[in-house]
Structure formats: structure tokens, C-alpha cells
Amino acid sequence: xxxxxxINGVEEACQDVRNGMTFMLGGFGLCGIxxxxxxxxxxxxxxxxxxxxxxxxxDNFGLGKLLKKSQIRKMISSYxxxxxxxxxxxxSGELEVDLIPQGSLAERCRAGGAGIPxxxxxxxxxxxxxxxxxxxxxxxxxxxxxxxxxxxxxFVKAWKGDSSGNLIYKATSRNFNPMMxxxxxxxxxxxxxxxxxxxxxPNEIHTPGIFVQRIFQGKSYEKRIEQRTVSQxx
Amino acid sequence: MxxxxxxxxxxxxxxQNGQYVNLGIGIPTLVxxxxxxxxxxxxxxxxxxxxxxxxxIEGTEDADLINAGKxxxxxxxxxxxxDSATSFAMIRGQHVQLTxxxxxxxxxxxxxxxxxxxxxxxxxxxxxxxLVASAENIVVAMMHTNRAGxxxxxxxxxxxxTGVGCVKxxxxxxxxxxxxxxxxxxxxxxxxxxxxxxxxATEGALILPDLVPEMSL
Numbered sequence: 001x002x003x004x005x006x007i008n009g010v011e012e013a014c015q016d017v018r019n020g021m022t023f024m025l026g027g028f029g030l031c032g033i034x035x036x037x038x039x040x041x042x043x044x045x046x047x048x049x050x051x052x053x054x055x056x057x058x059d060n061f062g063l064g065k066l067l068k069k070s071q072i073r074k075m076i077s078s079y080x081x082x083x084x085x086x087x088x089x090x091x092s093g094e095l096e097v098d099l100i101p102q103g104s105l106a107e108r109c110r111a112g113g114a115g116i117p118x119x120x121x122x123x124x125x126x127x128x129x130x131x132x133x134x135x136x137x138x139x140x141x142x143x144x145x146x147x148x149x150x151x152x153x154x155f156v157k158a159w160k161g162d163s164s165g166n167l168i169y170k171a172t173s174r175n176f177n178p179m180m181x182x183x184x185x186x187x188x189x190x191x192x193x194x195x196x197x198x199x200x201x202p203n204e205i206h207t208p209g210i211f212v213q214r215i216f217q218g219k220s221y222e223k224r225i226e227q228r229t230v231s232q233x234x
Numbered sequence: 235m236x237x238x239x240x241x242x243x244x245x246x247x248x249x250q251n252g253q254y255v256n257l258g259i260g261i262p263t264l265v266x267x268x269x270x271x272x273x274x275x276x277x278x279x280x281x282x283x284x285x286x287x288x289x290x291i292e293g294t295e296d297a298d299l300i301n302a303g304k305x306x307x308x309x310x311x312x313x314x315x316x317d318s319a320t321s322f323a324m325i326r327g328q329h330v331q332l333t334x335x336x337x338x339x340x341x342x343x344x345x346x347x348x349x350x351x352x353x354x355x356x357x358x359x360x361x362x363x364x365l366v367a368s369a370e371n372i373v374v375a376m377m378h379t380n381r382a383g384x385x386x387x388x389x390x391x392x393x394x395x396t397g398v399g400c401v402k403x404x405x406x407x408x409x410x411x412x413x414x415x416x417x418x419x420x421x422x423x424x425x426x427x428x429x430x431x432x433x434x435a436t437e438g439a440l441i442l443p444d445l446v447p448e449m450s451l
Binding site: 028029030031032054077078079080081087090091097099101102103104105106107109110121122123124125126127128129159169170171172173174175176177178179206223224225226227228229230231232 | 299309326357399
């Protein structure tokens with residue numbers, strides 16, 4: 001019999017989050033973000049948290065909602081434009097910010113989930129990012145040592161999932177979700193469709209359920225588009 | 235002198251048949267509009283797609299299908315989606331063969347700065363540091379001077395660096411220049427632009443060949 005990860009909903013999923021914890025949140029911009037869990041974290045009012053997420057949302061959506069209520073103490077991200085409140089908190093010193101190259105961020109999460117404590121990468125050598133980091137040459141090229149990232153909770157969003165926690169993502173909403181799912185001590189997956197066990201093709205699963213501790217079907221996804229660009233009808 | 239589309243058109247000539255190409259935000263995105271018919275090229279966007287197509291027809295936009303500039307896009311036949319770690323494995327592992335990106339400053343030894351203006355603008359580097367650290371071919375698309383008329387092709391970058399010694403070719407509104415042996419080498423001038431204008435707009439060491447052909451666009 002498969003191990004069930006299914007829970008009743010977002011309240012049960014987030015019931016044991018605490019102040020001062022580290023969270024990973026999947027998504028690229030507003031694409032593939034765990035909307036239900038973010039709403040719940042805002043409702044719970046959990047404070048002084050560290051958020052690891054590629055972006056920081058926009059002023060009134062995504063992680064922007066947590067920022068607005070000053071719930072975040074530190075952000076670890078690669079790109080934080082599109083958010084005035086973020087910029088204000090960062091420049092005033094209220095918010096600690098660690099900006100790291102996007103590929104290093106992805107790999108640090110993957111490494112955290114894969115039991116690899118650190119790795120060398122050429123990204124960031126000779127820049128501010130390399131400050132205080134070990135440098136080593138491989139094949140005549142300098143690399144810097146980057147450490148793995150893990151989190152107390154990883155919140156990820158998938159398209160379809162089953163009670164075993166197996167996940168399938170849609171299009172580019174996959175982004176950081178699979179690596180963060182691996183790196184959470186407790187990984188919460190919210191899915192658009194929770195399907196009966198056995199109905200997902202094992203050949204096509206992106207995140208194996210072993211990485212997921214809690215799964216529920218999310219509600220009322222807004223899926224906001226940041227830059228709506230279209231071609232003319234022909 | 236070239237406008238942004240002109241720069242993109244000239245850079246499109248750098249793209250070779252069979253290449254996987256990553257285009258950055260801004261002028262580089264426009265390069266896709268100028269690829270000659272019959273060339274087989276696939277565009278990678280680092281948020282997780284290879285085989286990126288044009289913007290969708292109005293009414294068919296999908297919030298789950300965007301590029302790294304967060305714009306709605308389409309996927310061409312043969313396209314594939316992947317996670318961010320796989321995406322940067324393609325980039326760091328040099329499977330992506332050409333990278334086109336914008337810059338605020340470039341130096342004569344190939345350094346590039348494009349992610350931060352201390353005290354003014356802090357948006358983050360996104361994928362730019364990974365891209366410039368690993369790509370074999372990096373073409374920078376930029377304006378030759380800033381709004382105050384000051385050169386952005388310098389002997390040394392004044393802004394925080396994105397990468398060191400990595401840029402090999404720069405295409406600006408005035409010229410095409412190669413970077414080697416610690417100097418800019420003038421390759422072509424934009425239509426209607428004189429060598430003197432390029433010399434005056436370039437602060438870093440500039441080597442002039444005997445003959446500087448005009449770009450053919």
C-alpha cells in the first residue's frame with residue numbers, strides 16, 4: 001500500500017510553521033508560485049522568517065504580501081526587481097538580502113536535497129558574489145565554492161499530484177519547484193488537481209513522492225500574468 | 235547609427251545554423267525577430283524552455299508559459315520544458331552555444347557590468363552571472379554611450395562586475411567591436427557613422443584596422 005501524504009487543506013499543511021524558520025518557495029516571477037500557502041502564511045502572521053525564492057513577488061501579490069506585512073527578515077533570491085516595497089525595506093536596512101546567481105541558487109537547492117554539502121561553480125568569480133568564498137582552479141579556470149541550501153519548509157506548486165506526493169508540473173511553472181521539493185525538511189505541495197492514486201503515468205512524473213511530506217488540492221488560483229505580451233491575429 | 239532593432243538585426247547575423255541560443259532581456263530579445271528564414275535555431279530561456287516561439291495570439295496567453303522576462307510566449311513543435319537546475323546545466327555545461335545579453339558597461343579586457351548601480355538600482359543578477367561565466371560565445375548588445383554621452387566601452391568598469399574577461403564581441407548603435415589582448419578592435423561601423431565618431435565614443439583602448447567596412451544589414 002502506498003504511503004499517503006494527503007492532508008485536508010492549507011491550514012493543516014502550515015499548522016506547525018513558526019517564527020524564525022527558513023522557507024523555500026517555488027516559482028519564477030509569479031509563475032508556479034504556491035499561492036494558497038503564501039495566503040496562509042500571511043493569515044498566520046508568522047514573523048522573522050528567511051525566504052529562499054528566485055524572486056520576491058510584486059507589490060500586492062506573491063511574496064510581496066508577506067513583505068508588506070514585514071514578516072520576512074531575510075530574502076535569498078537572484079532577481080528582485082518589480083517590487084517597490086522590497087526596495088524600500090532593503091535600502092532602509094529592515095530587510096536582509098542575499099542576492100545570488102540564478103543557476104547557483106537552483107544548484108544550491110538541488111545539492112541540499114541531494115546530500116551534497118557544497119560544489120564549485122564558475123558563476124560569480126571575480127564579482128561581489130565571490131567575497132569570502134573559497135576559490136579553486138579546475139582545468140585552468142577559477143571557480144568558487146557554493147554551499148547547499150535546505151529549509152524547514154519547502155512550499156511548492158504543481159499541476160497534478162496524487163496522494164503519494166508524486167507531482168507533474170505544467171510548462172514553465174516547473175522552474176525551482178522540483179529542487180526546492182527535494183530540499184525541504186517538510187515539503188508541502190499544493191496542486192491544481194489531486195488525482196486518484198494510479199492515474200498518473202509513472203513514466204511522466206517530475207517529482208517523486210518521496211520528496212513530498214504533505215499534499216493538498218489548492219483553491220481559487222489567480223495565476224497572475226506579469227507581462228502580457230501577444231502577437232497580432234493573422 | 236543603429237536603433238535597437240538595427241542592433242538586433244546585426245546580431246542576428248552572428249547566429250549560425252544548428253545553434254542553441256540564449257537571449258537576454260531588452261535588445262537581445264529582439265534578435266529572434268531577425269533570424270533569416272531557413273536557419274535552424276532553438277531559443278533557450280533560462281526559466282525552463284528550449285524551443286521558445288513567438289508571443290501568443292491574443293486570447294491564448296497561458297500564465298504557466300513565460301520566458302525569463304516574465305512575458306507570455308508560445309512553445310514551438312519539438313519544444314521541451316525543464317527545471318531551473320537542468321536549465322543551468324545546459325548553460326554551465328556549454329550546451330547553449332551563443333549568449334546575447336545587454337550591458338551597462340564593458341571593459342577592454344572583456345569584463346561586463348550589468349546588474350547593479352550601488353545606492354540606486356539593485357535588482358539582482360538573475361541568470362547573467364551563470365551565463366557570462368560559462369558561455370563560449372558571448373555577444374553584448376548595448377548603446378555605445380550613456381544618456382550623458384559618456385562612453386560605456388571603458389578601460390575598466392566602474393560598476394560592480396557581472397563577470398571577468400568573458401566578452402568577446404560587442405555590437406552597439408555605432409559599431410561592431412571584438413575584444414582581445416586587452417583592447418577593443420573595431421570590426422565594422424554602423425551605416426553613416428565615421429571612424430572618428432567611434433574613436434570619440436570609446437574610452438577604452440581601441441585598435442583600428444586599415445579599412446573599417448560598413449555593416450551590411
